[in-house]
Amino acid sequence: MIGERFTVVYRIVGDEAAALEKANVICLEQTVEVGDELVPDGFIRDHVVGQLEQFSVVASGVYEAQISYAIETSAFELTQLLNVVFGNTSIKAGIKVERLGLGEDILSRFSGPRFGIAGLRDIVGVYDKPLLCTALKPMGKSAAEIAELAYQFALGGIDIIKDDHGLSNQPFCPFDDRVKACAEAVAKANQKTAKQCIYVPNITAPATEIKNRVHFAKQAGAGGLLISPGLMGFDTMRAIAEDESVSLPLISHPAFLGAMVTSPENGISHAALFGQLQRLAGADASIYPNYGGRFGFSREDCQNIVAGCQESLGHYAPIFPAPGGGMTLEKVPDMLALYGNEVIFLIGGALYSRSANLVENAQYFLSLVGR
Amino acid sequence: MIGERFTVVYRIVGDEAAALEKANVICLEQTVEVGDELVPDGFIRDHVVGQLEQFSVVASGVYEAQISYAIETSAFELTQLLNVVFGNTSIKAGIKVERLGLGEDILSRFSGPRFGIAGLRDIVGVYDKPLLCTALKPMGKSAAEIAELAYQFALGGIDIIKDDHGLSNQPFCPFDDRVKACAEAVAKANQKTAKQCIYVPNITAPATEIKNRVHFAKQAGAGGLLISPGLMGFDTMRAIAEDESVSLPLISHPAFLGAMVTSPENGISHAALFGQLQRLAGADASIYPNYGGRFGFSREDCQNIVAGCQESLGHYAPIFPAPGGGMTLEKVPDMLALYGNEVIFLIGGALYSRSANLVENAQYFLSLVGR
Structure with a gap:
């Protein structure tokens, strides 16, 4: 045996x-x-x-x-x-x-990423260039206000519009209302742009609620799911990845996992935690804090994450590294030089603060990666 | 609002x-x-x-x-x-x-510990003295061999006999076989001793298997459940604690949580991680490595954990600190002096190595705490 x-x-x-x-x-x-x-x-x-x-x-x-x-x-x-x-x-x-x-x-005993880089590119219809992602925020806005932000970003050409990972089911912005409104807003924008932007709600939730959230999101038209395995457990992400009735790309968020990597002597390496384990647990993209942002990761840490996401791992597909965390638009050229095209750039706050016109801000973001 | x-x-x-x-x-x-x-x-x-x-x-x-x-x-x-x-x-x-x-x-939005110290004492029928716990090991023994160990320890008067946290559903010792055999063995011993020893199987499992394992364990006669929230997520423990159809004491194991506490500068304090968060998530006892064992916790760390387990926390019951991890029988007097009676002493290896007679070893363990 x-x-x-x-x-x-x-x-x-x-x-x-x-x-x-x-x-x-x-x-x-x-x-x-x-x-x-x-x-x-x-x-x-x-x-x-x-x-x-x-x-x-x-x-x-x-x-x-x-x-x-x-x-x-x-x-x-x-x-x-x-x-x-x-x-x-x-x-x-x-x-x-x-x-x-x-x-x-x-x-072979675990499903691994269902979509990976190639599958996620097919879904958003973007090839040979970085995908662009932003986050809906801040916590405290109503579902309708959040959905209006989603609409503007989708009109501007962002590929992946995700809930901020702190949006769950707060009384001032209930999950069902938000997901329905955002999915509709992005679909409406896609009709105008003829693009394939996806809305990715945060389904990090109590153990007894996950299934409901996932299926509500799917039915409402979500194009992917945001999950924090540090809060829900890596195996919960795997179970969702393997569920045929879901079959949506999974974007993993690092919340609560930080102490695993902040010490050079203890924990798990950046490559193993944000690369290998994410693929093992079925993520198609792995969000982590970029170098030079408001977290302390180095360029080398980030390169190691890319290796963990993309190097050979049996039959598993490579997945997208998704650096974020206080990125500014000025840094995009340097990030492009480091990451090349097989990457999702996640910019949140800076896409709100550039100007009041979110559509233009998004378009400018696209232009920075040659799109 | x-x-x-x-x-x-x-x-x-x-x-x-x-x-x-x-x-x-x-x-x-x-x-x-x-x-x-x-x-x-x-x-x-x-x-x-x-x-x-x-x-x-x-x-x-x-x-x-x-x-x-x-x-x-x-x-x-x-x-x-x-x-x-x-x-x-x-x-x-x-x-x-x-x-x-x-x-x-x-x-009040979360259940907290269902049993706590008082409830767990009622179940095992031991008051005013420390409870004694041991672990079934090593991985690699068959279900029948593991059950025979459980029988001996129960005959010797151990209160809580738990699976080693690495026993899940390995092909050489399937969960169902082991749980059934161990629960029967402990019940048989209880008939002889007229004591109320409980068998506590490890139900740390894939997300899609947890419910099956929990209910199989309950039906087989398990007296409690061992859970590693670091592997399954704290909220999964909470959901089991809140489930009326389960209603068994939960013993929490620290596996995979270590990087949260090993750094003095990052992570979560011993008191918050092994005390407050465990109670919030419904544990009735919190296993952690004792000072002076094969892990690096200090006496002060352990005292802080006791405080986190027992200090006032709204209407939540205090729970048992359960120090383990390479404890030897020689250390029991010092542990008694530090912990007093509101504690579960978990001794694994040393209870196997003292002599080949596990019943006597267990009885000796009892004598060390004045039982």
């Missing part, structure tokens, strides 16, 4: 002996959770315990350990796969998940 | 001017997500934007900002409440959630 394995590369801080000891402990901690002296010989020792495959120095006092696990330890469930990757070890200081090595045998 | 507010105390690192600036930015970031210049006067500026209530120095270069939010910003949903508390700000380095200030107006 057991034979196929997946790997995790952990970055471990410490002197060589301590780091090697930590690596060996991870093999036990992430599987049998007992000391080596209690591991039964035979099947459990030979197959269930993680195996240290490689151990090497990457910098002074920093080591990388590649550990492999039998795919059966994951029970072929995303929750348990994440648990094997980092469950208890997440609580130990000085250990970071650097990257996953997932073969087709385990990848 | 708007009037009631909840508060969050953020711990901010930096010089005074920078910390104050960060505090003001949090007020915008966690609500309207636009720069101050784009905040409309009137309702949105007066009510929706977070308000800085207090700002004070706590140490050199460390400040605390108390920010209040209108309860309506949460949409009365736990997912969105967590988003307002820390969604985007989690991604900014040098800001940590220190504690929540939740009034009855917002607390």
Whole structure:
């Protein structure tokens, strides 16, 4: 039965002996959770315990350990796969998940991105150039006011108009009202422009409400769904991605996930968290804070995210990196130089503040990427 | 409509001017997500934007900002409440959630712990002394082998026998087989001992499987449920806690949550993450790594968790802190001195390694707490 394995590369801080000891402990901690002296010989020792495959120095006092696990330890469930990757070890200081090595045998147990870059391009009808996205805000506006913003942005040619991730079902802007009004507004604009702009409502919601929100959104004409896996769980996103009756592109938002990446020594690497795990959980685009904005990500962090979104991962499609977070229009040329065309640029506030004419602001945004 | 507010105390690192600036930015970031210049006067500026209530120095270069939010910003949903508390700000380095200030107006929107300390004591029939818990392990044993361990520990007088949190539905130990066998084994032991030991299976599972696992467990005779909210989402735990048809005590496991607490500058405090948020999400006991074990928590961290579990929180019951993680039997006297009686001691490996006689090992564990 057991034979196929997946790997995790952990970055471990410490002197060589301590780091090697930590690596060996991870093999036990992430599987049998007992000391080596209690591991039964035979099947459990030979197959269930993680195996240290490689151990090497990457910098002074920093080591990388590649550990492999039998795919059966994951029970072929995303929750348990994440648990094997980092469950208890997440609580130990000085250990970071650097990257996953997932073969087709385990990848095939999860759906992966339903659309990916190519599928999302088909939906919005834009090829060979970056897609443009904006957010409906601020919280506190009524559904009708939010929908009017959506209409203006869609007229201006934005491809993806999403709810701000803080809009859920507040009494001053109920979900159903907002989604219906925004979807209608964008459809009306599309008739005028002959474009295929999509409205993407935020369906981050209580566990018992998700299904209702998703299906209401679908029926109202939403063209995609915004989900914060940090708030709902990565597996909830996977379940929506796999649901044939939904079949809409999923855009993932990083809310509540930040502490996973803010420390250089703990948590999960940018590439694994905002790239590999998003694809594993079925996102078609991964929003994250761009370098130079109001969050602290570096250019290198962002390049690593692009790699995680787009490098080979079994049969899974590459997905869009979607840098946002305080981006200004002035920065678009530099972002273009870094990201090229396989990217979604997400600009919120700056698209409101350039002028009172949101249609013109959107058109200007398009012009900056040569559209 | 708007009037009631909840508060969050953020711990901010930096010089005074920078910390104050960060505090003001949090007020915008966690609500309207636009720069101050784009905040409309009137309702949105007066009510929706977070308000800085207090700002004070706590140490050199460390400040605390108390920010209040209108309860309506949460949409009365736990997912969105967590988003307002820390969604985007989690991604900014040098800001940590220190504690929540939740009034009855917002607390009453969520169920909170169904049992709490008093309710769980009634179920196991143990008063005035610590409850004792152990874990079934290692992964790789068959359902029958795991059930035999459960039988021995129950005979020995352990109160709570839980699945190791890595046991889900592996092919070598399927969930249904294990839960049925363990529940039967514990029931059989209870008949002999006339005690009320409970078996607590791990129901951390894919989103689409949770309901099945929970109800299978209930029907099989499980006496509680083990959940990792870091893997499934805090709101999933809340939904199970609120479900009248389940009505079993919930024991929360910290898997995958570690990066939230390992950094002193980022994430969420021990008290808020392992205390306040657990109660908000309906846990009756909160497992975390004890000081002096194989994780790095300090005595002070653990005392803060106890405070978060037990201090006043509206009408919510206090819940059990459940320190575990590499505890040895030798440490029990010191733990007793620190924790007193309102605690669950979780000892796994050391209860296997003391001798081959698990019944005796369990009885010895009881004797250490004066039972």
